[in-house]
Amino acid sequence: MVMPAAIRVLYISGSTPGSKSPPLADRDGFDVRTTDSVAEGRAQLSTTPTDCIVVGPTAVSGSDGTELRGLWNDAPECPCLLAPPPRDPPVVGEGTAGGAPTSDVNHDHTTTLANRIRTAVDTPPTTDTTDATISSHQTARACDQHRETTDIDTASDNEPAYRSLIEDGLAISSVGTFVLDSDFSVVWLNDGIEDYFGIDRADVLGRDKRRLINDRLKHIFAEPERFAETVCATYNDNTYVEQFTCHVVGDDSRTDRWLEHSSYPIPDGPYAGGRIEHYVDITDHRETQQQLEAQNERLAEFASIASHDLRNPLHVIGSSLELAAETGESEHFERAERAVDRMAQLIDDLLVLATQGEGIDDVEVVTLETVARECWTTLSTATATLHVETARTLTADRSRLRQLLDNLFRNSVDHADGEVTITVGDCAGGFFVADNGPGVPVDDRETIFERGYTTSREGTGLGLYIVNEIAAAHGWDVAVADSKTGGVRIEITGVE
Numbered sequence: 001m002v003m004p005a006a007i008r009v010l011y012i013s014g015s016t017p018g019s020k021s022p023p024l025a026d027r028d029g030f031d032v033r034t035t036d037s038v039a040e041g042r043a044q045l046s047t048t049p050t051d052c053i054v055v056g057p058t059a060v061s062g063s064d065g066t067e068l069r070g071l072w073n074d075a076p077e078c079p080c081l082l083a084p085p086p087r088d089p090p091v092v093g094e095g096t097a098g099g100a101p102t103s104d105v106n107h108d109h110t111t112t113l114a115n116r117i118r119t120a121v122d123t124p125p126t127t128d129t130t131d132a133t134i135s136s137h138q139t140a141r142a143c144d145q146h147r148e149t150t151d152i153d154t155a156s157d158n159e160p161a162y163r164s165l166i167e168d169g170l171a172i173s174s175v176g177t178f179v180l181d182s183d184f185s186v187v188w189l190n191d192g193i194e195d196y197f198g199i200d201r202a203d204v205l206g207r208d209k210r211r212l213i214n215d216r217l218k219h220i221f222a223e224p225e226r227f228a229e230t231v232c233a234t235y236n237d238n239t240y241v242e243q244f245t246c247h248v249v250g251d252d253s254r255t256d257r258w259l260e261h262s263s264y265p266i267p268d269g270p271y272a273g274g275r276i277e278h279y280v281d282i283t284d285h286r287e288t289q290q291q292l293e294a295q296n297e298r299l300a301e302f303a304s305i306a307s308h309d310l311r312n313p314l315h316v317i318g319s320s321l322e323l324a325a326e327t328g329e330s331e332h333f334e335r336a337e338r339a340v341d342r343m344a345q346l347i348d349d350l351l352v353l354a355t356q357g358e359g360i361d362d363v364e365v366v367t368l369e370t371v372a373r374e375c376w377t378t379l380s381t382a383t384a385t386l387h388v389e390t391a392r393t394l395t396a397d398r399s400r401l402r403q404l405l406d407n408l409f410r411n412s413v414d415h416a417d418g419e420v421t422i423t424v425g426d427c428a429g430g431f432f433v434a435d436n437g438p439g440v441p442v443d444d445r446e447t448i449f450e451r452g453y454t455t456s457r458e459g460t461g462l463g464l465y466i467v468n469e470i471a472a473a474h475g476w477d478v479a480v481a482d483s484k485t486g487g488v489r490i491e492i493t494g495v496e
Contacts, residue, residue: 006031007121008049012041012071013056024114038067045075052117053080079120081113175278176259179266182273184209184235196279198254210235220254222247231261231277238265238275245282257283310346313339349462360397360473368392368431372424375405384413389425394495396474404470407463408433408490414463421485430476430493434483445480464490 009024009032024030033048035041041053053075055068072080176192186204194201197220204212210232218224227246234242243262250256263277316339324332369388376386386409394401405424412422412435423434440448449468467490471478476494483489 004029007117008051009033009054009117010035010041010044010048010050010052011054011056012036012038014038024110024117027110027114030114030117038071042067042071042074045071045078050075050078051121053078054113054117055080055082079117081116081120175280177279178209178275178277179271180209180274180277181271184275186212187271187274192279196248196254196257196259196281198251220248220251222249231263234263234275238273240265245286257281258286310343313343313346346462349466360400363395363397365393365395366398366401368394368424371398371401372405375402375409378406379409379413383416383419384409385419385421387421387423389423390431392426392431392495394431396495400470400473404467404492405433407467411463411467412437412487420487423483427491427493430491430495432489432491434485434489435487436483436485437487439482439486440480440488448480449478 007030009030011024011032011034013034013036025032033044035044038055044050045053053071055071174192176196177188177190178186178193179188181187185206185208187206189201189204193199193204197217199216213228213231218228221227223246230242230244234240241262241264243260245258245260248254248257248259258281260280260282261277262280263275266272266274266276317336320332320336320339323329324336368390369392372386372388409422412420412433416435416437421436423432425432425434449464468478471492474495476492479491479493481489481491
């Protein structure tokens with residue numbers, strides 16, 4: 001039978017060297033190291049693996065809180081508990097007059113502390129979206145554990161230091177926290193709540209949380225009734241842990257953000273029967289998740305194009321070469337060459353699509369005419385003419401704007417029966433690209449920007465789809481209309 005590894009405990013006594021025996025020193029399953037100051041403890045954390053930190057009462061009363069907050073920040077993944085203060089009989093005995101240490105450890109309190117350490121080490125944080133979340137969760141857990149092990153109402157000498165430590169630990173957290181008493185009235189909240197909810201603590205302290213939710217708080221959420229129903233249900237049955245996500249709608253007093261609510265009952269201590277609620281800002285995490293989902297969709301899209309759209313020209317090449325070998329007729333080589341050109345165009349389009357998941361960060365002020373003429377120089381055709389009738393400047397990613405215009409120009413050329421004239425000009429809120437080609441049937445105008453749409457045998461069905469993706473990445477809108485000369489007119493609006 002394999003014995004479980006001992007829990008590595010760092011005990012910060014805050015006493016002179018050798019004056020006390022640490023709690024749990026004689027307990028199986030614990031490997032206890034002792035330091036005499038918070039500074040020494042922080043130094044040990046950087047070099048020695050530690051599963052749990054226990055801060056002795058002398059260390060608490062002798063600290064202004066700054067060192068202890070630094071201790072938590074040094075090891076956000078490590079639970080930090082507060083040992084009970086001295087009692088009569090003492091939890092940890094004082095040294096004798098001759099200086100020899102005693103170890104008069106109160107058995108009940110030592111057992112409680114041992115159980116608390118095991119719970120803290122074995123219990124994961126409620127969320128792991130950010131390091132700050134983990135640290136705050138453990139700080140709040142330490143405060144709750146402290147209330148049970150300390151019996152703070154009777155710890156007269158150390159009570160101010162302990163209360164200050166608890167409030168400081170929660171107050172500096174980036175996780176918004178409500179503490180409710182057994183009547184579910186607000187007895188404490190931190191800066192995070194004021195920031196996330198856009199409220200002032202003076203207007204909230206002492207208020208019944210149910211009334212507060214229905215009168216004020218629920219209205220800041222995108223789904224107010226769902227929020228009110230879910231949270232108030234925990235007050236009606238305060239026996240379970242609740243966790244859900246909610247969307248705060250921003251206004252002048254608060255920022256638009258996504259929060260993760262997690263709450264649990266307070267089993268004992270001054271607020272026994274009450275509840276503690278945490279709100280974690282998961283906006284960045286949610287955006288990252290959405291980006292990953294979009295990337296997965298693009299990967300699936302690329303796989304579909306590669307397996308389907310590229311397969312057809314490959315088949316054409318194979319059959320054409322086979323017929324050319326049999327007959328020697330040049331038309332089969334020409335057919336194969338057209339298939340190669342189509343494959344090359346598909347590959348180019350795929351490379352453009354691959355960049356659409358990247359954010360539009362590298363923007364600059366550009367002149368539309370200049371970019372349009374740069375694109376035109378790469379479009380090798382003698383049957384098309386470009387007219388630029390705009391002096392507009394706009395803010396855009398220059399390379400993406402070139403891709404957008406290039407695809408619009410190529411779309412006009414590919415769908416023209418003969419010579420085509422392409423015009424770039426101004427429209428309300430943006431610009432347009434128009435031609436005098438065959439135009440787009442009215443019934444097709446809702447689908448022309450979807451992947452795969454084309455009316456040309458040589459088209460890839462990706463050009464206008466790419467145009468729409470690039471425009472969306474800039475925050476622009478795309479619409480289709482008839483041009484004055486009977487062809488198609490693509491309008492890009494919302495342009496700054």
